[in-house]
Amino acid sequence: MKTNTLAAAAAAALGLAASGATARWHEADGDGATIRYSTVTGYFLQDEPTTNPSGFDYAAWNFGLLNRTYPTDGWGQSHQTQWQRFARWVNYLNGHCRNDGRTRYKVLVMGRHGQGWHNVAESYYGTPAWNCYWAELDGNGTATWADPLLTAQGAAEASRANAYFASRLHDHGMPAFDSYYSSPLKRCIQTADGTFSSLRLPPGSAPFRPTIKELFREGISIHTCDRRSTRGAIRAFAPASFRFEEGFTEEDELWQGGAPRSRGETEAHQRARSKAVLDDVFTHDDGTWLSVTSHSGEIASLLAVLGHRAFSLGTGQIIPVLVRAEVARGGQTPTTTAPGFTFEATCTAPPVTSIAGQGCVCSTTSSSGGIPAVAASATSTPSPRQM
Numbered sequence: 001m002k003t004n005t006l007a008a009a010a011a012a013a014l015g016l017a018a019s020g021a022t023a024r025w026h027e028a029d030g031d032g033a034t035i036r037y038s039t040v041t042g043y044f045l046q047d048e049p050t051t052n053p054s055g056f057d058y059a060a061w062n063f064g065l066l067n068r069t070y071p072t073d074g075w076g077q078s079h080q081t082q083w084q085r086f087a088r089w090v091n092y093l094n095g096h097c098r099n100d101g102r103t104r105y106k107v108l109v110m111g112r113h114g115q116g117w118h119n120v121a122e123s124y125y126g127t128p129a130w131n132c133y134w135a136e137l138d139g140n141g142t143a144t145w146a147d148p149l150l151t152a153q154g155a156a157e158a159s160r161a162n163a164y165f166a167s168r169l170h171d172h173g174m175p176a177f178d179s180y181y182s183s184p185l186k187r188c189i190q191t192a193d194g195t196f197s198s199l200r201l202p203p204g205s206a207p208f209r210p211t212i213k214e215l216f217r218e219g220i221s222i223h224t225c226d227r228r229s230t231r232g233a234i235r236a237f238a239p240a241s242f243r244f245e246e247g248f249t250e251e252d253e254l255w256q257g258g259a260p261r262s263r264g265e266t267e268a269h270q271r272a273r274s275k276a277v278l279d280d281v282f283t284h285d286d287g288t289w290l291s292v293t294s295h296s297g298e299i300a301s302l303l304a305v306l307g308h309r310a311f312s313l314g315t316g317q318i319i320p321v322l323v324r325a326e327v328a329r330g331g332q333t334p335t336t337t338a339p340g341f342t343f344e345a346t347c348t349a350p351p352v353t354s355i356a357g358q359g360c361v362c363s364t365t366s367s368s369g370g371i372p373a374v375a376a377s378a379t380s381t382p383s384p385r386q387m
């Protein structure tokens with residue numbers, strides 16, 4: 001697929017998508033309407049500038065929900081939990097603000113997949129060798145990291161999330177999700193399934209029927225861990241409860257790694273398609289409590305679009321965000337002239353090293369893509385990537 005058709009593909013996904021709870025947000029749908037997102041701070045530890053993301057564990061902090069009061073406290077039964085009181089406040093915000101139909105609040109709970117084989121391999125080979133050589137292969141004969149599966153540790157991280165959600169739902173009054181979404185990459189499907197499929201949901205809750213959405217996938221680098229499997233292979237792999245969004249293609253039409261193209265997604269492109277998938281979800285899903293299982297790089301991109309501070313997640317970590325979405329009229333979506341994908345140089349054998357801002361330093365006989373053997377061009381730096 002040519003680069004200039006990618007935006008069209010994203011737009012097609014945007015128009016065609018179907019999700020769990022479907023009720024179109026008409027005010028957001030008209031000509032010239034754009035949605036502006038912001039993170040409503042003051043509710044979760046993770047959006048406070050003083051919280052250190054490094055080593056932060058959702059399970060030590062009730063997902064980060066702050067102990068506080070809300071203006072709607074005391075309107076319902078007494079002795080309600082922090083989660084129940086927060087949920088009532090969010091309902092109030094939605095009820096009140098929907099009078100003009102132009103503002104919606106959602107609680108977006110985003111989970112990074114558990115540890116995958118690509119995570120292990122990057123640690124094993126070291127990031128320079130991983131980026132410049134090994135990540136472009138499907139595996140090394142012992143381990144496979146093309147659309148990789150979870151390791152035992154990764155599966156345990158999903159089980160831990162399962163137990164923690166069970167305790168929140170049953171002992172702390174946290175609402176169950178209205179809808180569930182997953183990246184199409186297998187490590188996320190496994191993580192979402194391990195986290196939610198055996199969870200006993202309160203009576204009346206929406207069932208766990210996740211929607212696989214193309215654009216919740218990881219940043220589309222030239223690494224094989226960012227190339228998804230075919231729709232048929234995903235269908236055979238995923239439990240029956242998983243559904244594809246409408247328009248989900250058989251082949252991965254976005255990934256451009258591999259010789260001779262060797263093109264990875266730019267940050268600007270990833271931001272734009274992160275906005276597109278949020279617009280899709282906010283326009284078509286009437287639910288308030290949404291679960292998204294995705295990746296560290298993609299969740300970082302979503303957080304940026306939501307105006308949330310940077311908050312990087314370890315494998316299996318989970319972050320909730322109270323999102324305010326407002327319809328703005330007359331705002332034209334800016335058209336970007338920046339390239340969506342750019343060439344990324346690699347080596348044809350394990351590299352000597354890589355230098356930040358310069359690229360891979362291949363051993364003298366082993367560069368690819370017409371790049372001089374010793375150092376790749378400055379624009380093609382495979383910087384340490386998040387996955």
Ligand SMILES: *[C@@H]1O[C@H](CO)[C@@H](O)[C@H](O)[C@H]1NC(C)=O
Nearest residue numbers: 045060061062064065066067
């Ligand atoms: C809220 O209070 C509970 C009980 O005192 C405590 O365990 C928890 O860590 C507090 N949460 C935060 C985010 O401070």
Ligand SMILES: *[C@@H]1O[C@H](CO)[C@@H](O)[C@H](O)[C@H]1NC(C)=O
Nearest residue numbers: 117120121124140141142143
């Ligand atoms: C392949 O990579 C894994 C780490 O992902 C490592 O444990 C294993 O030893 C490697 N196999 C070979 C043949 O180098």
